[in-house]
Amino acid sequence: MKVSIFSTCLVDLMTPSAGKAMVEVLERLGCELDFPASQVCCGQPTYNSGYLEDSKLAMKNMMLAFEHSDYVVGPSGSCIAMFHEYPKIFKGDPDWELKAVALKEKSYEFTQFIVRVLGITDVGARLEGTATYHRSCHMTRLLGEKETPYLLLEQVRGLQLEPLKNSDNCCGFGGTFSVKMPDISSQMVDEKCESVVETGADILISADMGCLLNIGGRLSRKGVPVKIMHIAEVLNHTGETAAAKGGIPS
Incomplete structure (x- = not known):
């Protein structure tokens, strides 16, 4: 194909x-x-x-x-x-x-x-760790895709996926929104970070880098040691731990 x-x-x-x-x-x-x-x-x-x-x-x-x-x-x-x-x-x-x-x-x-399209939910990935997944606004609301990331992550061997409270809430990035409305954006990302910490996860996964960079940056400034990973990086793991291969440090 x-x-x-x-x-x-x-x-x-x-x-x-x-x-x-x-x-x-x-x-x-x-x-x-x-x-x-x-x-x-x-x-x-x-x-x-x-x-x-x-x-x-x-x-x-x-x-x-x-x-x-x-x-x-x-x-x-x-x-x-x-x-x-x-x-x-x-x-x-x-x-x-x-x-x-x-x-x-x-x-x-x-x-x-x-x-x-490919009809695949198990790509043969393996990643040891506890993770939570952030649903981006545009993918969920505009593209209308709510299921596929979860279907794939459920098949990643060794990965424990914890639910994220208020997962539908925006992280405060919103592209230019974070620049035009910085005070509101900061409060939104702080709320998102609190939800991430509450899960006890050591990895935050999403399918949109804008969200990950925003949340990851805030977590880093707060001194919270949570690794951010795009879902493609997770699915590309075939045996190593998150610390051994890939992943974008927070």
């Missing part, structure tokens, strides 16, 4: 280990991968800030970058959810609406693709 990788800005620029892990898992599952070099940002930051016309330039570039891809897979429910907004944004545009629909229909978040 041919799959094009959509790296996303945060993974590409700040946490490439998550992208590498995603690639290695997909290759292990038999996918033939490529990486369209012309891809850039999906346009979400500027779009959410109200700069619609400026955002369309990046969106058009992305539609062209993945025009000939069979499937597009990314390590972020948030960024894939942005692709799913394209048909609404370009509705009625004779040149771009069909391209927007085509991109939406073949784009999947990493865990969503493994479960919904």
